[in-house]
Amino acid sequence: MxxxxxxxxxxxxxxxxxxxxxxxxxxxxxxYNNRGLDRQATGDLDGAIxxxxxxxxxxxxxxxxxxxxxxRANARLNKNDLDGAIxxxGKAIELQPHDFENYYxxxxxxxxxxxxxxxIADFSKSIEIxxxxxxxxxxxxxxxxxxxxxxxxxxxxxxxxxIQPKFSQAYYNLGAANQAKGDTKAAIADYSAALEQSPKFxxxxxxxxxxxxxxxxxxxxxxxxxxxxxxxxxAGVYYARATARQANKDLVGAVADYxxxxxxNPTMASAYANRAVVETLQGKKLEATRDFDTxxxxxxxxxxxxxxxLERLKSRTP
Numbered sequence: 001m002x003x004x005x006x007x008x009x010x011x012x013x014x015x016x017x018x019x020x021x022x023x024x025x026x027x028x029x030x031x032y033n034n035r036g037l038d039r040q041a042t043g044d045l046d047g048a049i050x051x052x053x054x055x056x057x058x059x060x061x062x063x064x065x066x067x068x069x070x071x072r073a074n075a076r077l078n079k080n081d082l083d084g085a086i087x088x089x090g091k092a093i094e095l096q097p098h099d100f101e102n103y104y105x106x107x108x109x110x111x112x113x114x115x116x117x118x119x120i121a122d123f124s125k126s127i128e129i130x131x132x133x134x135x136x137x138x139x140x141x142x143x144x145x146x147x148x149x150x151x152x153x154x155x156x157x158x159x160x161x162x163i164q165p166k167f168s169q170a171y172y173n174l175g176a177a178n179q180a181k182g183d184t185k186a187a188i189a190d191y192s193a194a195l196e197q198s199p200k201f202x203x204x205x206x207x208x209x210x211x212x213x214x215x216x217x218x219x220x221x222x223x224x225x226x227x228x229x230x231x232x233x234x235a236g237v238y239y240a241r242a243t244a245r246q247a248n249k250d251l252v253g254a255v256a257d258y259x260x261x262x263x264x265n266p267t268m269a270s271a272y273a274n275r276a277v278v279e280t281l282q283g284k285k286l287e288a289t290r291d292f293d294t295x296x297x298x299x300x301x302x303x304x305x306x307x308x309x310l311e312r313l314k315s316r317t318p
Contacts (some may be wrong), residue, residue, distance in 0.1 A: 026051070029060040033068045040075050048075045066095035070102055077109050085109045100129035104136050107143075116143045134164035138173060145177050153177045161193075168198035172207070179211055187211045202232035206240060213240075218248035235265035242271070246278055254278050269299035273306055280309045288313055 026032045036051030052072035056065065073088030089106035096102060107122035123140035126133060141156030157174035161167050175190030191208035194201055209224030225241035242257030258275035261268055276291035292310065296303050303310075 029055040029058040045075045062095045066092045100126040116147045119143045134160040138170040150181045166197045168194045202228045235261040269295045
């Protein structure tokens with residue numbers, strides 16, 4: 001079962017230069033910047049980008065122009081224009097090479113591409129300028145984790161929570177790294193720390209449930225999935241709880257959860273196939289045959305994983 005990973009913390013720095021009344025027609029770069037921020041806050045990214053672009057056509061102090069480049073980059077990143085965002089952050093860095101926020105923001109964009117080495121370099125530069133900036137450690141840790149450097153990631157996540165002890169996302173990411181490393185006990189403790197800080201952190205319940213399930217604590221896993229479903233009732237969480245119920249020999253509950261996952265995501269081939277397995281164990285040949293057929297139509301490659309149960313159906317063995 002795959003681990004749910006919230007891999008990127010997209011905390012971006014935006015700067016308002018000074019207040020502008022909403023009815024006032026902008027004239028200066030600062031005024032266009034601030035109207036752009038207002039538009040961006042309401043979701044009007046195109047309007048915001050137009051205002052930032054107008055601001056950049058006007059002359060002003062380097063710090064003002066750098067701020068506008070940063071804010072336009074944020075808007076472009078929100079539109080998934082990664083190259084445009086990276087270019088704008090680069091312009092901001094040229095104008096303000098000692099501003100940790102610009103390096104951090106460009107690192108977020110580079111990680112989304114994904115260009116992990118370049119992202120690590122930018123997060124490192126941000127840390128060099130501002131050593132107490134916990135989000136830079138957190139995101140550098142994630143870039144390292146995505147490259148397979150689990151030890152480096154764990155060190156960065158630990159530094160993030162040392163600086164900011166209530167940083168729930170960093171605890172969650174630390175848990176994911178420890179889970180990938182195979183240290184399930186540490187991962188469970190990390191997810192619990194994340195939940196202590198953010199009790200409504202649905203993905204932390206899911207990941208802790210998966211960690212508990214991996215050490216056969218099925219009741220604990222089911223309890224975590226219950227909490228996650230109450231917060232985020234999506235197909236993936238129902239599917240996860242179904243697998244735990246199936247492993248705990250609650251076949252009726254497993255079928256109910258696979259069915260709910262299918263209701264929410266009718267193309268989830270694995271839910272059909274696993275429901276068919278449970279139906280085979282229950283002796284429901286017609287239902288199992290139908291579910292296997294649907295699963296293999298959706299994902300033909302699944303067939304080889306279920307040959308034992310297909311043979312069981314053919315032999316009519318309940």
